[in-house]
Structure formats: structure tokens, C-alpha cells
Amino acid sequence: MARIDERDADHLRRAMALAREACEEGNAPFGAVLVGEDGRVLAEGRNTVNTERDVTGHAETNVMRKAWRLQDADTLVASTLYASGEPCAMCAGAIFWGGVGRVVYGASAGLPTNPGASRRMARRWSGSRPVASA
8 A cells, every 4th residue: 555645645634624514514424636746626526415416426426527527638647536435436437437547545444435325235235145156
């Protein structure tokens, strides 16, 4: 695992602040910041699943939507996305297909990573059993 420097820590703190804002607005506590190679903030986002009534409104996908409209491929590949939590599969896909070069995240709690869905998913997964392979 690569170490982060003070610049990384500053941007990660901003992602955490955006996560707090999302929570205060009634959304899951996730925030993200996309930063260019020069240290300039290219886009910020927070979780908006509940307030926008959009199940794809995760912080990282919201950032990628903004960035994809405003930035070219060379800028994105040289950028770093800072996320308050480990990106879910959907967000990881958006980051990958958007061409972002680096991701730094603050917390990883295993499945499920979305606290807004954790109660629903816990009920759904609690009855799940591994399927034996032949």
C-alpha cells in the first residue's frame, strides 16, 4: 500500500467534510474530491441518494459526472480522486471508465460499504448461504 503525503491528507480531509455535509442533509456519509496533477480541485461531490432520489447518486459518481463534462482525458488520467470511503463497485466502474489515474480513500469496512443500504442488505444477505461448487 502506498503512503499518502500531507497534500493527500488535506484532500482526504475535504472529502470527509463533504461526507459530513451529506449526512447532515439526510444522505449516507460519503464525499469525494477530484484533484488535478497541479493540486487544483477539479470537482467535488457528496452522496445525494436520498435528497435527489437517485440510487446512483454516490459521491464518486457525482464527481465523475461533473469531471467528465468539464475535463479532457489527459487531465483525468493525471488526476487523483479522494473518497471518504472505499468506492463501491458502481463507483469504481465510473472512476475506471472516466480514466482517473489514482484513487485515495479514507475508510474500508468491507461489505456493504453503503451505510444507507446496510440494513436492507444485511437482511437480504443474512439468509444467504454459500453455494457449493461441483
